[in-house]
Amino acid sequence: MAELSIETLFQLLKESAGEEEGIDLSGDSMDREFxxxxxxxxxxxxxxxxxxxxxxxxxxxxxxxxxxxxxELLDEVNNRLQANA
Known part of the structure; x- marks a missing residue:
């Protein structure tokens, strides 16, 4: 079953925003608002x-x-991937 990882999500966010450095994965980044x-x-x-x-x-x-x-985004994406598997 395919699943989007948090590392891949953060990489996509970084690339989509045109950032040179990614989001700091430490701390509470998963639960901080975009x-x-x-x-x-x-x-x-x-x-x-x-x-x-x-x-x-x-x-x-x-x-x-x-x-x-x-x-929240990761959960939604992975739920959709599971539904399509």
Missing amino acids: ELLGYDSLAMLNTVSRIERENGIRLPDSVVADARTPR
């Missing part, structure tokens, strides 16, 4: 688009609006 981590809606749209393309899934538009933290 806005506090420095990611705006455009970075989120780009990230979700890449996840969809690279994993052959379609995520509802509400994912970008509703997933406020990396953990």
